[in-house]
Amino acid sequence: MAASGESLFLAHPPAQKPLISTGLSFRDACIHHIENHFHASRIYIVVSASLSKLDTYRSFESEIVKSIARVRRGIRPYTPWSDVLEVADDLCDTQPDLIIAVGGGSVTDGAKVASLAYANDAHTVEDLERLWAKSERASRIGFEAATRIASCRIPIIDVPTSLSGAEYTPTATAVDTRTNHNVTFRHLSMTSDLVVLDPELSILTPERVWFSSGIQTMDQLIEGICSDAPQESEETRKLLEHHLRLLLPNLLTTQKDNASLDARLHSLLAAPACFQALELGLGASHGIRHHLGPLGVGHGETSCVVLPAVLRFNYTYGSHELKSRLNRVRDAFWSEPLVAEALKAQGLTHEESDAADVVYAYIKLFGMPRSLAAVGVRREVFDFLPPNAHRDFWTQNNPVPLSTKDILMILEMVADDSSWPSFPSAKKARIVE
Known part of the structure; x- marks a missing residue:
């Protein structure tokens, strides 16, 4: 249900996700949906390193501090697999019931790939390579192969501060840190659940x-x-x-x-x-x-x-x-x-x-x-x-x-x-x- 003053609509009907929220600050929109939509009490936050230092973000974090399981401050550019695995390990440790990603494309992709890795017990680069190979094969031969990959099971709120569009797609790219190759993970469950658009927050983007x-x-x-x-x-x-x-x-x-x-x-x-x-x-x-x-x-x-x-x-x-x-x-x-x-x-x-x-x-x-x-x-x-x-x-x-x-x-x-x-x-x- 939308909050007062909020517009809430589907990005790609008839698909049921993601929902797009406009009309509220990211703080007010996130707090409303944490309480009324996701009923979350253990929140894992991935936030860009630069944004995490600003008062605009810190006031939001302090508002929900009792519900935060852990905060990851920063994902390196192009989402290295090493960062993905660190986030996936965090998810294993904290067992969150909601992920909030605040930042640009690397933060969004990092949260998505880590969520897929967590759902598929991928804890090493070799595990991640096998997961990528499965998703690549599924994208070529269809849904039957995709069913061999476990779906992401933690909902994600994305608060994009750039225009990459990563939050709307069932894909995410990340760099294999052994070969320096950028590869694409694909699975329908990787699409974000809610995207909060706050144009005022985007002014902080370089x-x-x-x-x-x-x-x-x-x-x-x-x-x-x-x-x-x-x-x-x-x-x-x-x-x-x-x-x-x-x-x-x-x-x-x-x-x-x-x-x-x-x-x-x-x-x-x-x-x-x-x-x-x-x-x-x-x-x-x-x-x-x-x-x-x-x-x-x-x-x-x-x-x-x-x-x-x-x-x-x-x-x-x-x-x-x-x-x-x-x-x-x-x-x-x-x-x-x-x-x-x-x-x-x-x-x-x-x-x-x-x-x-x-x-x-x-x-x-x-x-x-x-x-x-x-x-x-x-x-x-x-x-x-x-x-x-x-x-x-x-x-x-x-x-x-x-x-x-x-x-x-x-x-x-x-x-x-x-x-x-x-x-x-x-x-x-x-x-x-």
Whole structure:
């Protein structure tokens, strides 16, 4: 039941979770649902290290201190398996009846994977590897294999402070600390139970993280629109386009007015569609960027670097149907007056631009890095990065089949800040059916 002043609705009806809460501060919403929805008395909290030091969060913790079983302050970037196992051991020790995750994507993914590990008695990296292998196999062959994995049994409240969208999906990524590979765990039970959206809390998020995580959500929406999902998925594509048009101007507004709570809330409300994008299928932007993270590149910054190059490659070598979907992405940018004005100021026109052009220009508006050199990745990684990225689940799902040489070509497009314009325009390139 919703509290007074709260809006409570399902993110993906008819699915029964997650519920989304808006209209209250995260403190008031969490306290209401702890008492009235989850009836929790032993709460395990995972909170970002920086947020845990702020009075806004500390006042919440002090309010529910008698119900707290333990607090984990911080999950390292990209969610290392060692951190996941520490949280899973905490869950074994404390036996909580509710998990609350407050922070960005690494905190969200850490809570989700730890919950799955706890449910499946995974206590070592070898256990975690077997669990990942089961979830990977289940994602390829269907529900029967997934039933061999025990479901998460501790409900989760997520309070996101960035725009990664991780709280809405039944997946989570974490880095195998033995190999430095970023892998994806998948199970339907991993989706959060309640997501509390507090735009005022998000003001505390560093601007670079806020903007880059917004680009990360944009990446997911675009790759979902461009996926090779069947024609029956047209309504879902239209939903993704709607959320893309919701995100683009509102994220830009938060750059001009950091304290615009309305624009922040609407940006946050674009992220739930990441679930539908995942259902349609992602592509090589996600497959490649998964392997940039362990090299020290921030979550959202990997999207800033890789997405335009993948879109240019797909537009150049994709089918006419794919080119049409990419043009729909381009048109979504030009349909928003605030965004169109900003694109024109960079010298673009609707008629002469493609999806890669507008995405590259949009990212540039936020001052985000747009090359591997800008994020400290040198050409030496070109020896091992293409084969690693080629094996990724989402790279294999790209609407244009890729070889390791193709991935190398994509990396060359964004090797440094002078590389991007040198790639031939898709308008002059052949279309490979």
